[in-house]
Structures are given as C-alpha cells and as structure tokens.
Amino acid sequence: MIINKLRSPRQLTFNLGQLLTPKLEQFLVGDNLLLYNFLDKFSQHLVYEPFIYLWGASGSGRTHLLQSCYDRLTRLGYPCYYFPLEKQLNFNFTLDEKDFPNQYQLICVDNIEHIIGALSWEKRLFNLYQYVTNLGYTLIVTASCSPRQLDCKLLDLKSRLCSGMIFQVHTLRESEKQKAIQQRATLYGLDLTDQVAHFLLTHYPRHPNDLFKQIDQLHQASLREKRPITIPFVKKHAI
Amino acid sequence: MSTINQAIWSHCLDYLNDDDRIDDEAFVTWIQPLGAKLTDNCLLLLAPNSVVFEKIKNNFFEHLLEAVQHVVGENNPPPEVRLQVETSSPMVQQDSLQHEESKRELPWTASLRKYHTRLNAQLTFENFVAGQSSQLAYAAAEQVAENPDRVYNPLVIYGDVGLGKTHLMQAAGNMILKRNPDAFILYLHSERFVANMVKALQNNKMEEFKNFYRSADVILVDDIQFFSGKERSQEEFFHTFNALLDSQRQVILTADRYPKELIGLEERLKSRFAWGLTVGVEPPELETRVAILMNKAKQSNFVLSEEVAFFIAQRIHSNVRELEGALKRVLANAHFTGQAITLGFAKEALKDLLALQAKLVNVENIQQAVARYYKISLVDLLSKKRTRSFALPRQIAMTLAKELTNKSLPEIGYLFGKRDHSTVLHACRKIKKRLSEDFSLKEDYTYLLKILST
Numbered sequence: 001m002i003i004n005k006l007r008s009p010r011q012l013t014f015n016l017g018q019l020l021t022p023k024l025e026q027f028l029v030g031d032n033l034l035l036y037n038f039l040d041k042f043s044q045h046l047v048y049e050p051f052i053y054l055w056g057a058s059g060s061g062r063t064h065l066l067q068s069c070y071d072r073l074t075r076l077g078y079p080c081y082y083f084p085l086e087k088q089l090n091f092n093f094t095l096d097e098k099d100f101p102n103q104y105q106l107i108c109v110d111n112i113e114h115i116i117g118a119l120s121w122e123k124r125l126f127n128l129y130q131y132v133t134n135l136g137y138t139l140i141v142t143a144s145c146s147p148r149q150l151d152c153k154l155l156d157l158k159s160r161l162c163s164g165m166i167f168q169v170h171t172l173r174e175s176e177k178q179k180a181i182q183q184r185a186t187l188y189g190l191d192l193t194d195q196v197a198h199f200l201l202t203h204y205p206r207h208p209n210d211l212f213k214q215i216d217q218l219h220q221a222s223l224r225e226k227r228p229i230t231i232p233f234v235k236k237h238a239i
Numbered sequence: 240m241s242t243i244n245q246a247i248w249s250h251c252l253d254y255l256n257d258d259d260r261i262d263d264e265a266f267v268t269w270i271q272p273l274g275a276k277l278t279d280n281c282l283l284l285l286a287p288n289s290v291v292f293e294k295i296k297n298n299f300f301e302h303l304l305e306a307v308q309h310v311v312g313e314n315n316p317p318p319e320v321r322l323q324v325e326t327s328s329p330m331v332q333q334d335s336l337q338h339e340e341s342k343r344e345l346p347w348t349a350s351l352r353k354y355h356t357r358l359n360a361q362l363t364f365e366n367f368v369a370g371q372s373s374q375l376a377y378a379a380a381e382q383v384a385e386n387p388d389r390v391y392n393p394l395v396i397y398g399d400v401g402l403g404k405t406h407l408m409q410a411a412g413n414m415i416l417k418r419n420p421d422a423f424i425l426y427l428h429s430e431r432f433v434a435n436m437v438k439a440l441q442n443n444k445m446e447e448f449k450n451f452y453r454s455a456d457v458i459l460v461d462d463i464q465f466f467s468g469k470e471r472s473q474e475e476f477f478h479t480f481n482a483l484l485d486s487q488r489q490v491i492l493t494a495d496r497y498p499k500e501l502i503g504l505e506e507r508l509k510s511r512f513a514w515g516l517t518v519g520v521e522p523p524e525l526e527t528r529v530a531i532l533m534n535k536a537k538q539s540n541f542v543l544s545e546e547v548a549f550f551i552a553q554r555i556h557s558n559v560r561e562l563e564g565a566l567k568r569v570l571a572n573a574h575f576t577g578q579a580i581t582l583g584f585a586k587e588a589l590k591d592l593l594a595l596q597a598k599l600v601n602v603e604n605i606q607q608a609v610a611r612y613y614k615i616s617l618v619d620l621l622s623k624k625r626t627r628s629f630a631l632p633r634q635i636a637m638t639l640a641k642e643l644t645n646k647s648l649p650e651i652g653y654l655f656g657k658r659d660h661s662t663v664l665h666a667c668r669k670i671k672k673r674l675s676e677d678f679s680l681k682e683d684y685t686y687l688l689k690i691l692s693t
Contacts, residue, residue, distance in 0.1 A: 034568075034571065034572050034575065034588070037571075037575040038571050038575065041575075047571075049567075057600075057645070058645075059645050079260070123430065123465075126430075127428070127430055127431075127434075130428055134357050134359060155399075155400050155495070156400050156462060156495070158400070159400035159401035159558050159560050159561075160401075160560065162401070162558070162560055162561040162564060163401070163560035163561065163563060163564045164564055164567070165564065165567055165568060165571065166564055166568070166592060168591040168592075170591075171600075171643070171644075171645065173642060173643075174641060174642050202648065202664060204647070205647045206641075206645055206646065206647050206648075207645040207647075208645065
C-alpha cells in the first residue's frame, strides 16, 4: 500500500483558493449598475449612507458585495465588523449593542432573514440599527427578500429596514454566468475557453455558488496534475 | 454634576494606554503630550501645538470621550471635554494665526453631555414637513420646545411606525438645546433604559442609574410600548417620571398607539401619561408626501418636479421612511448617471422598489406568466401535448427558466412535467435560433423577460 503511494506521488498544492477575498471590481455588474456605482462610491467613503439593504436570490452575489465593502473600507483604515448571521447563531453570538463598541464604523450583517420572526433577535437588530445610525455610522444588511416581504414581528424594525438605500441584487444572466466563471478562472491564472465554460454550464449545476466551487475544484486538480482544463479534464474532475 | 477629581486624567491615560485601538507609538506621540486642566465641570485638554491638536481632533477625540465616560462611570452625569491648543506654547506664539484661532471658541469642541444625549442634530422642525395628519403634533412639539414644562408635560406623541414621531421629539430636543446649550437633554429608546437598568442592577449601581436619569433637564423616551411586560423597568421609569415632573423637567414620549391602549403597561403609568397632552400622527396624505419629497430633494440640492414627486408619492403611502428611501434611490441614480430626473427616469430607477409584490423569479412564476400570456392553462403548458400552441410557450418558458433562474437543466426538465434535460437544451437552442429570425416571437420573449425580471 505504502509502496503504491510512493509510486504514484500526489502533488500537494497550496490552498490558493483562500487567497480569493471578494473584491468589488470582480463583481459582474449585469443588471446591477446603480447598485455597483453606489457601493463603489460608498466603499471609497465618497458618499455616506447610514443604512443599506441588499437583497437577492441565493447566488446573486449579495455576500460578495457585502464582503467587498467590508474589505475595501477595512483597507482604508476604517474599523469594520462582518457578521454572518447563520454562523453566529450557532455560536450563540448576539447582536447586542455591547458587542459593538464605538470603534466600528461599518457593521455588515449577512443573511438577516435567519433571525426574522424571532422577536428577541429582531429587537437586537432593531437596537443595533438605532445604535449605529445614531452614531452616524453605517449598517449594511443582506437578506433573501425585500424588506416589505420580511415577516417581521417587530414593525418598528420593518419600517426601519424599509428606509435607507434598498437594492435588489439581480442574478446573473446566462451569458454573464459564463463570464463569471471565466473571470474566476482568470483569477487563478487559468484559461477557461468558451467551449469548456459552456460545457460546465450545460452539464453541471448552474447555481453560481456551485459553478465557483467547480472552478475551485478544477483549479486544484489542474495544479496537481499540471494539465490545462479541457472538456475531458472537466469530465474527470468536476464535482 | 459631580466634581471631577484630580486623578481623572491619569486614569484616562491608563485607560487609553490599555486601549488596543491605539498603538503605543500613537499613544506616546499624540496622547501623552496633552496637558489637562481640571475644573468643576470641564476637562480642558491642551495640545502643545496645532499638529497634535489636529491629530487628536481627527483621530482620537472619540476615544478620549470614551475614556472620560469610562472613568466617570456610565451612569454619572458626564462632564464637558474641550480640546484646544495651549496658548502658552512657544510654537503657538510664533504663529500668530494659530494663536488667534486658539483664542476663539473652537466650533467643534464637543461636550460629552451632548455626546451622551444621542440627539440627532439633523432632526429639526425646519426639515419636518407637517401636513394635516401631523399638524397638531408638530404644533404641540414646537410649543413644548419653546416653553419646556410650561405647556404640556408630558407630551406623548403616538402613531404608526415611520410617520415622524421620533423626528418631532428630537426636533423639540434640538430646539431646546439650541436655546439653552447647557441643558442636559437626554434622548433614549425605552429598550436602552431597560438595558441600562439591568446593567445597573447587575453592577449594584442603581443609585447612580437613578441619579443619572433624574439629573436630566429634558428626557425624551422613544417607543414606550417596549416597556410592555417589564414590570421592574416600569416601576423604575414610573419613579423617574414622577421625579422629573415634580422637579418641573420636560418629558416627551412616543408610542405606537394611544397610551391607554398599550398592552402590558401598568395603569398608573398610563394614567400619568394622560396628565399632559397626547397627540397622534397619522399617515401623511398625498399632498404632504409630495411636499416631503420635494423638500428632501431640495435639501440634497436636487430639483424634483411635481410630476415625479406625485409619481413616487402615489406609489408609496405607508410611511415616510419608505418614501425617503425611494427618493434617495432616484437621487443616487441621477447623481451617478448625471441625467435629469424625469418621470421615465424615476420609473426606471424605482422599478424593482415599486414592484409591490416583488418576488424572486422562480420556475413556477415563469410558468404562470407564460401560460397567462399565451392564454393557455398551466396544466397544458406542463402536459405532454406537442401541438404548436402548447409546445412554443413551453419552449419559451424553458428558455426563460434557463435564463432567469439558477436551476440546472435536469431540474428545469423535471419541473416541466418530468422531462429530460436534453429536451430543455433542445428547446433553448430552438428558441435562440428563432429569436434571430422571427420578430414577433422576439417581441413576445422580450416582453416576458421584462415583466419577469422587473
């Protein structure tokens, strides 16, 4: 067994996927031009807005946008906090004001739909909203639906979520998905031909998250085997 | 107000030195050189030169305030903190301009009291558009601000969410503060009162808590309905309320409904609230909404035509927050594109915001929209029938599903009567080809794409 392993050594690769922190410039604008322009200015601190609400389907890129705002403003030296709700719920983390001392000038709360309907959580989010906006800082939240559609128990929260800049993050169109995966591949230094990209889109799950995972997987396999990504290669290695 | 003892600044320095946000170098370079003069009500911080002054002002002043608050104790009335360039400093004397400046009252010099009030300076009577629905509340708040504790005490403003209760309350607070800059005006949400009380109980600091709230000249408590069911907080608020009223301090409260109708609130509290004046705020009527929009646009240096204002106001009538959100969106769009705000422009900018039932596009929505458009039943659309009148809409629906959703081809096939993924692929290819040849089909497709994606 050991001998077999030695005979066919497996190339170990660095986990380069970790290097891909979302960047605003990498976001494929598509139908989201106004949103993109706004966040571009906002994340350079050229416009101020106390509350921003981004909503869209899974895979539309709302978390990408949120994280890239966080990343840009952090790089500019502003103290920011990113708070993915589904994960924090597991750790019993709270949204209480005491958890957010004055230093955070931008607070990003991802996937608020997970706490809507739970009154105590809604109150925490409400308090956070009040706290952040009163201090003149910014709160950005993301959700899977528009604020009007949120089934909030706390109407005070709902009315506040309906204020500010509300943007729908439109899902990528078919042609844009192809561009998106090719762009992702380029970030890895890979050349994904139109033919291969089209093959991926027509033969595998087309959800952007699945497609990106696919590229990550192919990238790792390509590094290991030192082979370019072709259709036979995809057939062999795609998830 | 308690006297600041001589040790306060050294405690502040200790606190700042331990603050992770300030590295050692910054502490030694900028904070340590500050001198401090301590008087009864004021902590005067003296920067040795204008460079240190600017640096502290821009980067560390909030930290200083925080440190002072920490040292004084959260529930103690906060002292005033001022920062200025030390006039005796040789560097300043060399520079007459800076010397002159240091003698002036620095415009940004902040009082920790003001910092603590949490009043939003943007919320004033000048930028509140009062319509018929809020005229009475506006007038009452203005009178209270002009004559605190003379006319209506307490003043209770009630109404649905997003109608301007907080704005009016804070406008009164800001006006009082403007007329009397030394007044201790405390604005807080009722939840904060509860949270602070819990903290005080935990730390055995109830006396400090009581003294803090009872030392306010004017107290503004938002959303008192949140006291509902919290008996201990109600009890404490009741005593605070009485103490303030007895010592002729103004109290302004807001609630989401008429106080008598508040559930879970003690009767004696409700009865106290009725001592002064209770005024309601109703949703603004169309003309007021238009005026609000035009006013807000003007504040942002944009000119909004009545036509556009009416268009937005007719579509958003539930609350002012949403109205302002819609306007911000139009203005942002105009700012980024440099276009004039016409009716068509506003419609385009608000298309997804105004879609009342805006929902995410899914295969079911697409099927329904296509079936409705071609006037066929959903059953026929999903059936195995291959006549042209059913096959074409089915192929269009499949193409739209591929275009607008993230479903895989096998998933789309399954949702269209358990068909194979190759059927979906065939449909998409066929429609794509026909779209380039058949103008009327292209029109149908474009229309469906538009109604589904906006």
